[in-house]
Amino acid sequence: MKDTVQAWSPRPGGWQTLQFDHGLWEDDFLLALVEWTVAPACVADVPADAEGALVRAAAADIPATAQQPRIGELLRSREPMVEDLFSALLDELGFPRPPSPPG
Structure with missing residues (x-):
C-alpha cells in the first residue's frame, strides 16, 4: 500500500488527505492504513x-x-x-x- 499513496498538504487539526494510485478500495485496506499511519482513518470518495x-x-x-x-x-x-x-x-x-x- 505504501508504494501507491501520495500525501497531500496536511490540514490544520490533524487532517491528512492521502491519495491512493490503485483503482478500487477494499475494506480490508482500512485496517492496514490505520496500522501504517497509527492514526484514525476514514475513507471517502x-x-x-x-x-x-x-x-x-x-x-x-x-x-x-x-x-x-x-x-x-x-x-x-x-x-x-x-x-x-x-x-x-x-x-x-x-x-x-x-x-x-x-x-
Missing part, C-alpha cells in the same frame, strides 16, 4: 450529491458552513481532475485549509 457531502462533513464534526446549492454546483462542475474537485469540496465544506507554502 467524492459524494454524488450535496446532501451526502454535508452529511459526511457533519459526521466528521465539521460545522456545516457550506450552502447546499454551492456544493451541488461544485459537484456538477466539469472539473477534469478529481483531485482538484475533492480539494475544492473539502474547502467548501469547511475542512481546515492546508497552510500556504512559505515564500
